[in-house]
Amino acid sequence: MTSPRLFSILRQGLHLIASVHTALDDSQLVRFQADLVERIGADRARGVVIDVAALDVLDSFGSRTLRDIAEMARLRGAVTVIVGIQPDVAFAMVELGMDTGSVVTALDLEEGLAELDRCLAASPLPGP
Structure with a gap:
C-alpha cells in the first residue's frame, strides 16, 4: 500500500504551488525544501506559494526552514508567499517570538497568487 x-508541488503558469498536507518532521521538512528549490530551477518558476493551512503547529525549525526556502527561491529568481497560517499557529508564533522574516504572507491561496502577480508586475521579466 502506498503511504499518503x-x-x-504543482505548477500553475509561472508559479509553483507547494502544499504541505500534514505535519512534517525535520528530515521531511529538509526533503520538502530540497524538492521545492530543485523544482524552482527545473520549472523556471517566477513565483512560489507555500500553503501551510494543514499545519496546526509550526515550530522554530519549521519557520526557519520556510524563511530559508524563500531566500533560496529569491536567489533562484522567484518570489515566495506563504499562505494559510492558522490563527492558533499565528498566535503561538507571536507569543514565542517567531516570525517569517521578510517573507510575504497571505490569508489563502487566492490572495497568495494575487500577491505574486503584484510582486511580479512590479519587477517584470528582463527583456532580450
Whole structure:
C-alpha cells in the first residue's frame, strides 16, 4: 500500500504551488525544501506559494526552514508567499517570538497568487 503524500508541488503558469498536507518532521521538512528549490530551477518558476493551512503547529525549525526556502527561491529568481497560517499557529508564533522574516504572507491561496502577480508586475521579466 502506498503511504499518503506529505506534500505536493504543482505548477500553475509561472508559479509553483507547494502544499504541505500534514505535519512534517525535520528530515521531511529538509526533503520538502530540497524538492521545492530543485523544482524552482527545473520549472523556471517566477513565483512560489507555500500553503501551510494543514499545519496546526509550526515550530522554530519549521519557520526557519520556510524563511530559508524563500531566500533560496529569491536567489533562484522567484518570489515566495506563504499562505494559510492558522490563527492558533499565528498566535503561538507571536507569543514565542517567531516570525517569517521578510517573507510575504497571505490569508489563502487566492490572495497568495494575487500577491505574486503584484510582486511580479512590479519587477517584470528582463527583456532580450
